[in-house]
Amino acid sequence: MLEGNAAHYLNNVLRLKPGAHVLLFNGRDGEWSAEISGSSRKTCDFILKTQTRPQEPRQSLTLAFAPLKKTAMHFLVEKATELGVGTLCPVITERTETNRINLDRMQAQAQEAAEQCERLTVPGVETAQPLDEFVKAWPETDPLWMGDETGGGENLINALQAHSTGMTPTARHGFLIGPEGGFTANELASLDALHFVNRVDLGPRILRAETAALAALTCWQALLGDWQRLNQ
Ligand code: SAM
Numbered sequence: 001m002l003e004g005n006a007a008h009y010l011n012n013v014l015r016l017k018p019g020a021h022v023l024l025f026n027g028r029d030g031e032w033s034a035e036i037s038g039s040s041r042k043t044c045d046f047i048l049k050t051q052t053r054p055q056e057p058r059q060s061l062t063l064a065f066a067p068l069k070k071t072a073m074h075f076l077v078e079k080a081t082e083l084g085v086g087t088l089c090p091v092i093t094e095r096t097e098t099n100r101i102n103l104d105r106m107q108a109q110a111q112e113a114a115e116q117c118e119r120l121t122v123p124g125v126e127t128a129q130p131l132d133e134f135v136k137a138w139p140e141t142d143p144l145w146m147g148d149e150t151g152g153g154e155n156l157i158n159a160l161q162a163h164s165t166g167m168t169p170t171a172r173h174g175f176l177i178g179p180e181g182g183f184t185a186n187e188l189a190s191l192d193a194l195h196f197v198n199r200v201d202l203g204p205r206i207l208r209a210e211t212a213a214l215a216a217l218t219c220w221q222a223l224l225g226d227w228q229r230l231n232q
Contacts, residue, residue, distance in 0.1 A: 007044040030055040059086030060172040066179030076210040081113035083217040090128040095181035142172040153199030
């Protein structure tokens, strides 16, 4: 049975009636064809038919970013979801402009984008945390690629290619993108002291945070991610 916004969407937005066919996913059991067997004002019942796609593995790609203003944040959440991010982590940096983060709205945006791009998992949205707590909790075995717009980083493609040798398919990677005002010198010094943090360069132009995040995710998917599947 489906409840809440999803049931409202089927019943009142799409106005689907019993007998209508839909595709369902829950992030664990793959995609299933189903027939609506009944609905009430707040629920929708189904008869499951067949599994139409097996469950894809949960993406091991984390994007940590300084929260952005509303429109840019929506754009970032939606596009990162389409690019296969597994977890979205808002991190509060010294120059973060906005501390008002609506996690429910971000999660709903991620859910909507996941449905639209037909992925079978929805990115998790973590509670915002200070940068130092985020890096303290980050597993030392997993690389954290930090966007460095000052030119002090390694070319991202070279860094990922060098790292990819011997990488297990489920290795967890993270990208860390700073705020509009960039990371402070203190933050850069603290991050440089961590062996698993790697400064990476996304070219000679200063990208907006959302652009940098999506460019980094694109490089990762093209080199190490599931885009390779399309070339088989
Ligand atoms: N002060 C500028 C601004 O207000 O747009 C630069 C900050 S930039 C928008 C925010 C973040 O994007 C940076 O902290 C960095 O993580 C990332 N970024 C931007 N351009 C980049 C580049 N060419 N290479 C690597 N990272 C970049």
